């Protein structure tokens with residue numbers, strides 16, 4: 170692994186079968202691993218949701234016509250409270266990434282997919298990078314800096330505590 | 344049971360519980376759709392008060408039920424989602440399709456009172 174691990178205080182790598190049961194498993198791992206940084210309830214919910222989106226995409230789309238696939242989940246925690254999350258599949262890949270990332274774009278409308286997975290990942294993290302190649306798979310890297318614990322703010326689930334850019338996606342029309 | 348169905352007058356309340364993701368959404372959808380088809384009603388309330396997690400699979404679930412009840416000439420409401428889930432819903436603009444309400448304050452008084460029994 171490269172030497173970009175400076176100030177990395179903890180790391181994990183997990184490889185699991187691309188079956189839908191493991192969507193909840195991946196979220197549980199995220200919660201458990203992040204507990205070291207004592208995240209806000211809202212931050213934990215955001216990262217669990219982002220990971221759930223990515224893992225579900227690998228299972229639902231990446232390995233749609235491929236059996237026996239696995240998903241890799243890697244997380245790193247940094248001293249500055251930065252969380253690095255990488256999710257990789259070796260599935261079918263995404264032909265046109267910018268099209269796939271558009272709100273409401275989905276290749277599976279008949280399965281009641283809303284086409285909002287990428288929008289959710291973007292709004293709940295500070296950065297999202299996607300690399301993919303047709304026939305080889307997809308890699309997502311998401312990063313988020315957690316709030317300092319001692320910033321005096323009172324936690325409210327209602328407040329959007331993000332001091333960083335806030336993105337929303339285009340709302341659905343009737 | 345991930346979905347508890349309760350019918351009162353013209354209102355069908357589907358009380359969802361636990362995590363809503365790709366793994367669980369299909370069974371919830373099947374349960375709700377069967378109930379709606381068996382008992383034609385004019386108001387479908389999706390009670391989210393006991394939902395512990397939801398990702399975009401839940402958005403698809405709500406949109407699909409909205410389309411179903413709308414096609415049957417009825418309306419759809421979302422009741423009492425936890426704050427973080429309400430954020431996901433608003434991000435998707437779901438509140439424009441289905442009003443987000445509190446079951447204690449729903450305009451249809453009789454139904455609300457009956458529902459309070461569960």
Ligand SMILES: Nc1ncnc2c1ncn2[C@@H]1O[C@H](COP(=O)(O)OP(=O)(O)OP(=O)(O)O)[C@@H](O)[C@H]1O
Pocket residue numbers: 222226227230231232258260261262263269270274275276277281282283284285286287288307399400403
């Ligand atoms: N890992 C992946 N492998 C292959 N294709 C993918 C992958 N992730 C996403 N895609 C493609 O990108 C599209 C958009 O993904 P996104 O998560 O935004 O929406 P969705 O999964 O279709 O619906 P939703 O997430 O709202 O249920 C998908 O429909 C799929 O075609």
Ligand SMILES: [Mg+2]
Pocket residue numbers: 222225226285286287399
């Ligand atoms: Mg998705």
